[in-house]
Each structure stands twice: as C-alpha cells, then as structure tokens.
Amino acid sequence: MKTLKIAIQKSGRLNEKSVELLKNCGLNFENYKSSLISPVSNFPLEILFLRDDDIPEYVQDGIADLGIVGENVIQETGVDVSYLQRLGFGKCSLKIAVPNTANYQSLSDLNGESIATSYPNILEKFLGENNIKADIRTISGSVEISPGLGLANAIFDIVSTGGTLKSNGLKPFADVMSSEAVLIGRKGSENEDLVKELIQRIQSVLRAKETKYVVLNAPKDNLQTIIDLLPGVKSPSVVPLAEEGWVAIHTVIPERDFWERISKLKEAGAQGIVVMPIEKIIL
Ligand SMILES: Nc1ncnc2c1ncn2[C@@H]1O[C@H](COP(=O)(O)OP(=O)(O)OP(=O)(O)O)[C@@H](O)[C@H]1O
Numbered sequence: 001m002k003t004l005k006i007a008i009q010k011s012g013r014l015n016e017k018s019v020e021l022l023k024n025c026g027l028n029f030e031n032y033k034s035s036l037i038s039p040v041s042n043f044p045l046e047i048l049f050l051r052d053d054d055i056p057e058y059v060q061d062g063i064a065d066l067g068i069v070g071e072n073v074i075q076e077t078g079v080d081v082s083y084l085q086r087l088g089f090g091k092c093s094l095k096i097a098v099p100n101t102a103n104y105q106s107l108s109d110l111n112g113e114s115i116a117t118s119y120p121n122i123l124e125k126f127l128g129e130n131n132i133k134a135d136i137r138t139i140s141g142s143v144e145i146s147p148g149l150g151l152a153n154a155i156f157d158i159v160s161t162g163g164t165l166k167s168n169g170l171k172p173f174a175d176v177m178s179s180e181a182v183l184i185g186r187k188g189s190e191n192e193d194l195v196k197e198l199i200q201r202i203q204s205v206l207r208a209k210e211t212k213y214v215v216l217n218a219p220k221d222n223l224q225t226i227i228d229l230l231p232g233v234k235s236p237s238v239v240p241l242a243e244e245g246w247v248a249i250h251t252v253i254p255e256r257d258f259w260e261r262i263s264k265l266k267e268a269g270a271q272g273i274v275v276m277p278i279e280k281i282i283l
C-alpha cells in the first residue's frame with residue numbers, strides 16, 4: 001500500500017497548530033526533534049518537517065503529496081497545486097506600511113519610492129495591478145526595521161495584531177491580501193482514497209472546533225419556540241425528564257453566535273444549560 005507524505009513547518013508560527021490538527025485526526029507520530037521525517041504508526045503517512053518556504057514546491061513536484069502552509073507563501077512561490085482545505089489558523093494580513101510621520105495620501109504616492117519586503121512577487125503583482133512603479137528591496141526578515149535604518153521608505157509584510165508595526169513607528173497604509181494556513185495537495189492527489197480519508201478526518205476535527213454540544217432543560221409548553229432557536233446537526237434530540245412538563249434537549253450550536261443563542265434560549269425558558277466541547281463531527 002502507498003504511504004503518503006505530508007510536509008509541515010519544522011518550527012515557527014504554524015508548527016504547533018499543524019501538529020495539533022494531525023494529532024486530533026488520531027494520527028500517532030513523534031513531533032520534530034532531530035529527525036526531519038516522522039512515520040505515523042497508525043496510518044500510511046509520513047510527516048516531513050520543513051522550512052515553510054519550501055513546502056509549496058515540494059508538493060508541486062510530488063516529493064510530498066500534501067502540505068500545510070500559509071496562503072501567502074503559496075502565492076509568493078507561484079506554484080500550481082490544489083487547495084484542499086482552509087484550516088482556520090495562521091490568520092494574518094499582508095500590508096504595505098509606512099512611517100507614522102509619512103504623509104502619503106493615495107497609492108500613487110508610492111511611485112518612485114522604495115519598499116522593503118520578503119514577499120517581492122506578491123508586492124510586484126499588486127503594484128503592477130495598480131500601475132505603481134516602486135523600487136522593491138527584497139530582504140529575508142526583520143522587514144519592519146528597514147524604514148528606521150533608511151533602507152526603504154515603506155515596507156510590505158505580515159501584520160496580525162499590528163504590534164510589530166507599532167513598536168517600529170509604522171502605520172498600515174494598504175491592505176494587499178489576507179492569509180491563513182491551508183492544506184494543499186499535488187495536482188490530482190484529491191482523487192486518491194488515502195488523501196480523501198485524511199481530508200475527511202481533518203474536516204471532522206474542524207467542524208467540531210466550530211461547534212459546541214449543548215444539553216438543556218426546557219418546559220414542554222415552550223418546546224417549539226426553543227427548538228426553533230436551535231440549529232442542530234439534523235434536528236435536536238428531545239428526551240423526557242422525570243419531572244412532569246419538562247424535557248431535556250441535546251443539540252449542537254455553532255461557536256460564532258453561541259452567546260446570542262444562549263441568551264435567547266434562557267429568555268424562552270431554557271434552564272440548566274450544559275455546554276461541552278466536541279472532538280469530532282463525522283457527517
Ligand atoms: N503574526 C502572525 N500571526 C499569524 N500568522 C502569522 C504571523 N506571522 C506569520 N504568520 C503565518 O505563519 C507563517 C509562518 O510564519 P513564520 O514566522 O513561522 O515563518 P518563517 O519565519 O518564514 O518560518 P520558516 O523558518 O519555516 O521559514 C507565515 O507564512 C504566515 O502565513
């Protein structure tokens with residue numbers, strides 16, 4: 001039987017979440033220590049631990065079947081791979097930022113200016129689309145420091161909380177793209193049974209993360225109103241309680257509007273609401 005290979009980041013922002021996701025899929029393996037390849041003991045899969053910049057090309061060239069990497073790195077390397085699943089972590093934006101003291105009004109003010117970045121290809125495309133001619137200075141890291149050192153007038157880099165910009169006296173000027181970690185595959189790999197199986201496992205873990213399991217007591221008089229407030233996987237389970245006139249309802253609620261729903265349920269007479277995390281949801 002074929003053994004799949006999945007490439008994940010060796011260390012850095014995406015490593016921990018990538019390992020956690022694969023472990024939550026029930027895969028047993030050792031995290032990166034010194035070996036750059038780790039076999040999975042209970043699935044025909046090997047984990048390759050790489051620098052994130054190399055992952056898209058490994059997948060495109062078929063050295064790895066799958067990879068977990070930021071969309072920014074995929075765009076920058078310009079590879080031809082299949083996007084299989086957005087993973088909901090490593091969320092960030094890529095922005096042009098300028099010194100707090102700069103007085104740029106519109107994008108065209110960047111004409112003739114210099115911009116330091118580790119993402120020259122994404123920046124070049126963006127500037128081209130906006131008919132801006134600027135001098136792109138490619139550096140491999142600590143980009144935010146470059147205007148202060150007189151190396152460039154502006155920067156183009158990853159922004160998440162904005163803390164790094166702030167502590168380097170910079171302010172955001174233009175949003176270029178947003179990014180998150182994604183599962184990519186070699187073109188055509190999505191048709192392979194093992195890849196499909198792994199994607200299903202990943203999706204069941206992601207679905208579970210977005211939802212909570214809720215058990216609550218409801219007065220029978222108001223049962224329909226309460227049920228109407230519940231989205232449920234199909235429809236909620238309703239179980240009679242020993243106390244006359246009351247039932248227990250078991251259901252699944254999306255995390256995003258969780259508190260809003262809970263307060264509406266309480267208003268409708270729900271009591272004893274117990275909320276539990278879900279490990280996996282298999283449809
Ligand atoms: N501050 C942040 N918040 C959220 N996501 C981020 C942040 N910084 C980076 N990322 C995402 O995580 C990815 C990896 O970031 P990291 O800083 O670990 O990269 P790196 O230093 O290039 O690592 P490597 O050593 O593997 O080359 C980025 O490409 C981006 O998609």
Ligand SMILES: O=P(O)(O)OC[C@H]1O[C@H](OP(=O)(O)OP(=O)(O)O)[C@H](O)[C@@H]1O
Binds near residue numbers: 142157160161162165
């Ligand atoms: O908006 P913020 O929340 O401050 O995050 C943005 C910073 O995070 C990343 O660097 P990281 O801290 O991963 O260090 P690195 O430059 O060594 O990759 C990125 O390169 C930015 O510098």
Ligand SMILES: [Mg+2]
Binds near residue numbers: 051052053
């Ligand atoms: Mg890198």
